[in-house]
Amino acid sequence: MEQNIGKYIIVTGAVILIIGIIFYFFHDKLQWIGRLPGDIRVEKPNFRFYFPITTMILASIVLSLLLWIFRKIF
Structure with a gap:
């Protein structure tokens, strides 16, 4: 298995986690x-x-x- 795939999975998981935290703490400000x-x-x-x-x-x-x-950075 290629090492880049693992990096992409980790970054995707981190992005999903950050989005979840944002929605959890700021759900009342995101009503729009x-x-x-x-x-x-x-x-x-x-x-x-x-x-x-x-x-x-x-x-x-x-x-x-x-x-x-993301493509420019990685």
Whole structure:
């Protein structure tokens, strides 16, 4: 098994841990995630539809930037 794979697994685990800590301690300050302008929300008496398109675009941009920085460093 290649040594780089182990390094990637460790870094991925550390990133997931950091994200979990951020959500655990700052969940009350992150209420805007999923409620951005452009997120589609339809609520009726027996029907609820939610499509967070703006949140997904923002998450995609952030993830792309993080991966680009990760590739530059490693």
